[in-house]
Amino acid sequence: MAANPRFPKLPHALMTLGVICLLVGSYLGLFVAPPEHYMGEVQRIMYVHVPTAWNWMLSVLFAFGAAMAFLFTSDFKWDARLEAGLEVGALLGFLLCCQGAIWAKPTWGVWWDWDPRLTSTAVLLCSFAGILALRRFVDDPPKRAVLCSVATIIAAVDLPIVYFSVRWWNSLHQMQSSPATVSSQFHLPLRLNAFGILFLMSGFIAMRSRIASQRLSEELAPPPQEFAEELA
Amino acid sequence: MSRSRIFLLAALAIAAIGFAVIAGTGISKNLVYYWSPNDIAHAGDKAYGATIRLGGQVAPGSVHMGNGSMLDFEVTDRRATVHVKSNGVPPQMFREGIGVVVEGTMTRAGYFQSDRLMVSHNNEYRAPKAGEQIDAKKLIKSTKGIE
Structure with a gap:
C-alpha cells in the first residue's frame, strides 16, 4: 500500500491505539470498577480528569522542549513542533478545566473557586491561548518563531507552580494521589485511559506538526520566478 | 553565539528568576x-x-x-x-x-x-468494602418480617 501523505502512518497508528485504550479504559471505569465509598458514581470522572491532567502537563513540557530546541538549533522543524504542542496543550488545558468544574460542582459544591491550583492552571491555559494568538499576529516566520519560543519558555515556569501549588499553599483542591491512596480496583481504568490520552495526544502532535511544517516550508520558500522579478 | 541562542539564555534566565521569586521568597507566604x-x-x-x-x-x-x-x-x-x-x-x-x-x-x-x-476532600479514593455494599434484594427481604 502506497503511503498516503494526507493520512500518514505513524500518527494514524498512535490515534487508533489511543482510541482503543480509551474505549477499554472508559468501559472498565464506567461499568466494571465500583463507585467510590463517599463520592459514589461522580468519582468516575476521575478516569478522564486525572489522565487529562497528566497529559496536559506532558504537552506543556513538550512545548517547552520544542521552544528550547528551536532557539538552540534555529531549525524550523522545532517551530512546527512548538505550534503543535501549543495547540494540543491549549486543548487539553481547556478540557481539564471543564472536567474539573463538572467534578467540583457535586463534590465541592462550586464550579470554580480562586484556589492556587485552579488559578495557576487557568494562568497557564490563558498564556498558551495568548501565545497562539501571537503566532497569528506575526507574519515573519523567524521573528514569529523566536517570539513564541521565548514566550513559551517563560509561560512554562507556571508548570511546576501548578504541580506544587497543592503542597506550598493551602487549597481547595486535594493533594496529588498516589497508588497507595487510591483503591487498586481503580488503577487499571486510570492507567489505560492515561495511555489512551497519551497515544491520542502524541498522534495529534505528530499530525499537527506535519501540517505546520508544510505551511512553514511554503512560507520560507523563495518566491516564484515571475514574482521575484516583479519585486526586484 | 547565534542571536537565537542569546534569546534562549535570556528566556531561561527570566524563567529561572521568576520561578525563584515565587518559590523561594516571602511572596508565597502572602498568598x-x-x-x-x-x-x-x-x-x-x-x-x-x-x-x-x-x-x-x-x-x-x-x-x-x-x-x-x-x-x-x-x-x-x-x-x-x-x-x-x-x-x-x-x-x-x-x-x-x-x-x-x-x-x-x-x-x-x-x-x-x-x-x-x-x-x-482529601486525596483518598476507596472502593466500598465488601460488607458495606448495599444489596437491594437483601434489604427488601430484611423488611419482610416487620409487621
Whole structure:
C-alpha cells in the first residue's frame, strides 16, 4: 500500500491505539470498577480528569522542549513542533478545566473557586491561548518563531507552580494521589485511559506538526520566478 | 553565539528568576487561600469585617440543621475552633469530620457568618468494602418480617 501523505502512518497508528485504550479504559471505569465509598458514581470522572491532567502537563513540557530546541538549533522543524504542542496543550488545558468544574460542582459544591491550583492552571491555559494568538499576529516566520519560543519558555515556569501549588499553599483542591491512596480496583481504568490520552495526544502532535511544517516550508520558500522579478 | 541562542539564555534566565521569586521568597507566604481557625484566633482585630475564607475540619458532633437552609457547625484545626453559621444548601459530600472552606465574615458576636460553603476532600479514593455494599434484594427481604 502506497503511503498516503494526507493520512500518514505513524500518527494514524498512535490515534487508533489511543482510541482503543480509551474505549477499554472508559468501559472498565464506567461499568466494571465500583463507585467510590463517599463520592459514589461522580468519582468516575476521575478516569478522564486525572489522565487529562497528566497529559496536559506532558504537552506543556513538550512545548517547552520544542521552544528550547528551536532557539538552540534555529531549525524550523522545532517551530512546527512548538505550534503543535501549543495547540494540543491549549486543548487539553481547556478540557481539564471543564472536567474539573463538572467534578467540583457535586463534590465541592462550586464550579470554580480562586484556589492556587485552579488559578495557576487557568494562568497557564490563558498564556498558551495568548501565545497562539501571537503566532497569528506575526507574519515573519523567524521573528514569529523566536517570539513564541521565548514566550513559551517563560509561560512554562507556571508548570511546576501548578504541580506544587497543592503542597506550598493551602487549597481547595486535594493533594496529588498516589497508588497507595487510591483503591487498586481503580488503577487499571486510570492507567489505560492515561495511555489512551497519551497515544491520542502524541498522534495529534505528530499530525499537527506535519501540517505546520508544510505551511512553514511554503512560507520560507523563495518566491516564484515571475514574482521575484516583479519585486526586484 | 547565534542571536537565537542569546534569546534562549535570556528566556531561561527570566524563567529561572521568576520561578525563584515565587518559590523561594516571602511572596508565597502572602498568598493565603484560607485562614485556619488558629489563624483567626491569633489575628485579633484583623479577623473582623473583611470577607475571608476559613478552612478546617467540621468538628464531629457539631452539625445542627436550623430553619430552612440555615446550618450551624464548628470548624476546627485541633488547636482552635470557630463556630460557623451558614446559609445555603451544603454539597452532598458535607458531613462531620470532612474538610470545608467557608467564605464570609467573622462577626463581633463570635461566630463566622458564611454564605458560601465548599467541601474539600482529601486525596483518598476507596472502593466500598465488601460488607458495606448495599444489596437491594437483601434489604427488601430484611423488611419482610416487620409487621
